Amino acid sequence: MTPFVRHVGIAAALLHHNIDTDAIIPSREIRTVGKDGLAHGLFANWRYCDVATREPEPDFVLNQPQQHGTTILLTGRNFGCGSSREHAVWALVEWGIRAIVAPSFGAIFFENCIRNGIAPVVLPESDVKTLANSVSSDPQVHLLTVDLMRRELLGPNGISHSINLGEEERDQLLTGLDPIGRTLQQHSTQIEAFEAEDRICLPWMYVSTEDYKTTYP
Template sequence: MKPFLILKTHPVPIDRTDVDTDAILPKQYMAMTSRVGFGDYLFDNWRYAEAGEPGDDITKRTKRRDFSLNQPRYQGAQIMLCRANFGCGSSREHAVWALADWGIKAIIAPSYGDIFYGNCFKNGVLPIRLPTAVVEELFNDLARTDEPTPMTIDLPEQRVVCQGGKSYPFDLDASRKNSLLSGLDEIGQILASYSEQIKAFEKIHFAAEPWLA
C-alpha cells in the first residue's frame, strides 16, 4: 500500500442505491487467480452490452455510452461518488481490488456494506461517509457541467474540498486513518510494531523444533 495523504482529482458518479459487490465485480471473475486485471471488469454488466468472462478482450466488447465509467469526462477519476449502502451483499474483497485496479483511491457515500467498508482500508482505498444531503449536493454539482469537477480529499485534516471552496468534514476511526497515512495494511502494522518479538519467538521455536526451519 502507498501512503494516502492528499488526493486531488475529479469524481465519477454511480447514481444508484444498494449497489452490491456482485454488481461491482460479477461472480465469474472470482475465478481469476491474480489480484491485477480486475479493473477491466469493474461494473461489467453495466459497462458492456455483452456478457463477459475472464480473459475477454474488452476492446472487442460494446460499451454502454450512458454508463459513467465509459464517458470521456470521467476518465482518470480517482474518487467514486455513490449512493447509500454501497458495497452491500457478499464479502468478496475482489470488489475493492477491481475499484483500485481501475484507479479509484477514495469513495464518497452516505453508507456502506460493513464488510466492504473494512475491505477498503485493507487495500488502501478510503471510504468516506458524508450525510445524504451533502452527497445529493455533490451529485447535483456534477450534473451541472460536462467537464471534470475538481475535488480534493485531505486525509490529515479529514475534509473533502470541492470546486469553489466548499468543504465537508468527515469522521474516521483513528487507527484506520493512521493505517492509510502510513501506507500499512494489517500485516504491515503488525510487522512494524512487533517484528522484534516475532523474531525472538521464531528463534526460540526453531531451536526447540529445528526440523521446522
C-alpha cells in the same frame, strides 16, 4: 498498499443505493485468486452492452469521455453490501479508484477498502448529491480533494466537508499499512525473538525440502 494522505481527483456520480459487490464485479468475472486482472470486470453488467464482446455501454458514467481518469466515486447508501468478496475492492483499486463517498457502506466492504488503500468517506446523502451536482458540468475541471491529514473533503466550490474516520482506520490509510503490516512494524522485536527460539525448538521447520531430506533421512 499505497498510503493515502491527500488526493485530488476526478469524481464520477453513480447515485444508486444498495450497489452490491456482485454489481461491482460479477462472480463470473472473478477468474483469479490474485489482485490483478480484475478491472476489466468492474461494473461489467453496466459497463458493457454485450458482456461477451465487451462492447461499451455509452450511457454508463465511467464510459463517458468526460469521466476519463476517474479516481473518486460518489454513490448511494449501503455501497458494497452483499457478498464479502474482497475482489470488489481489488477491481476498484486496479481501475484507479482512490476514494468512495457515500452515505453508508457495507461493513465488510468498508474494512476491505481500508486494507487496500481506498478511503471510504461517509457523508450525508444531501452532501453527496451536492458534490455530484458541483462536478457534473465538467468533471475534468471541477475536482474533489480528499485530505486525510486535515480530515476534510473539499468540493470544487471550496466548501469543506468533515471526514470522520476512526483513528485506527485513518492511520492504516495514512501509513499504507494493513493489520499485518502494522503488526510487523509494532512488534518486530517480539516476532524475531519468537522465531529465534522456535528455530532452536523446531529446527526442522526452518530447512528447505532438500536439506530436510539430507538432515532427517
